Amino acid sequence: MENDLKDVLASAAGDGEAYRRVVKTYEQQIGRLMWRFTRDKGECETLVQDVFVEAFFSLKSYKGKGPFSHWLNKIATRVGYRFWKQQERARIVIAVEDFEGIDVGDSQQDQIDPTEAAAALHKLLAKMQTEDRLVLTLMYFEDCSIEEIARRVGWTRAGTKMRAMRARGKLKKIAEKEKFSERFEWIK
């Protein structure tokens, strides 16, 4: 932890090797987070790079008050949000039929593969408006509390709580429309 801070400070002073060490320390953590924004390995890798490039040029704004990983997560969330917004502008939406492609493993009626579960949830959330999708993604995949989401996104606590509540309502409607419960009703 202390070494991390030393490396971060050295990076801010322009030490490239120190920043390489910082990247190596946090690349899996950021990779995991960015995987929630896209499930395409290539796109995800680019997003992880974007996070570290953006972080490097913002290092001077890191005051060292909180853990570096929190500061990095905030940048990563912003990069992911921007990525979704770009997709939204380009009108990239997943077709309803794509749920058919999810292998729910009919031989094991009470089991679903974690990857398939994540893919199904990702596809369902992809049908939501970007802000709602962001709140629920952080909630479901990252286990973030309302406070943590508010801190990462820069919204108020009350606003985030309200959005999360409404987003869950909208998610329910979308899931009903997609006949989600029929497809996954065997989950116990």
Place this chain on the structure above:
Amino acid sequence: MDKIMNIIDKLAVKAHDEVLPQFSIADDVMTRIGLMKRNGQGLLPLELFAGVTAVAATIVLFFSLQALQTLLNPMYQLLAPNQGVTLW
């Protein structure tokens, strides 16, 4: 909690066990940073140009607003009506 949200919550719990791909991007990041640093050096003249343009635009706007006020001021019309009009 109703059935459909229960399913979604369970899927979310299950999704935590997903095996995620591994990333090794340190070299690419350092290459990109190096490239951006180099390209960034060429940005200064552009910023300078933008600054000069902004100053010039402000000056033009300042005089334009004054001229516009003169044109629209009814008092000006009262004291010096139709100054520029040649009748014959």
